[in-house]
Amino acid sequence: MAKQTIELIVNGDRYEVAIDPWRTLVEVLREDLGLMGTKIGCNQGDCGACTVVIDGTTVCSCLTLAVEADGRETSTIEGVAPSGTELDPLQQAFIDHGAVQCGFCTAGMILSARQLLTLEPAADEAQIRRGLSGNLCRCTGYDKIVTAISHAAHGPKDSEPEASGEGGES
Template sequence: MPKVNVKLKVNGDPYEVAVNPSGTLVEVLREDLHLTGTKIGCQTGDCGACTVLVNGKSVCSCLTLAVEAQEKEIITIEGVGLSYDKLHPIQEAFINEGAIQCGYCTPGMVLSAKHLLDKNPNPSELQIRQALSGNLCRCTGYARIVKAIEVAGEKMKNPVKEK
């Protein structure tokens, strides 16, 4: 099966790669673009480790064909931060609230949180939990993750000006 040329826009940067038509977005992100922050988990759309944003919507990159991600704005965990060395408030809150253990689910969790907070800056605890229904964590136990998203939401609403 011949490869096809695919133009992707990831974290604002344009890429052109030759991919197998059966190549999923997560495979291309990790193996061709070397953006290994996005994880491969269940590959059946249950665990959310591969979550990225496509045109602002959270999707499972393991169930997205790279050929179908063309001409769309893709955001991965590498592009969430405000700059190269400045973390996003969601990332900071995950660290400060101890919402990370092994870290495998974290990139997906952060992107699901961003998907939620971009639409709804004042989510209730229930809304946060519903927004994370497609992200499984097997070690921290969710409570700290939910707390981190609450803290991040507050911070995003009232950014503290730095000197």
């Protein structure tokens, strides 16, 4: 099949690529553009590791053909930090609250969380958990991720983990 030339706009940068039309967006992001932050987990729409935002909508980039993103604005984890020396508040909150362990889910989690907070800046815990329902994490048990997002949304008030648990007395 003939290659198709498309223009991807990723984090504000324009890329013209000639690709086989059956290739997925995550493949082209990683293999052609060298943007390795978007992860491939299940590669079938179940885990959310590959989440990116296209024109304001979160999508699984493993289920999205790159040609579908032709001429549209795609946001990936590489575009989240405002500068090379500064983190986005969500990224910092993930670090501060231990919401990153192996890190495989983190890019997708942060993209989903950012989109949620764009639409619902004062999202409560239930809304945050619903907003993350398409993103699986096998490491954290989710509580630290929810706490981090809540902290980014509301500040420390009502978002700190309960004092019990780790390192507690026997």
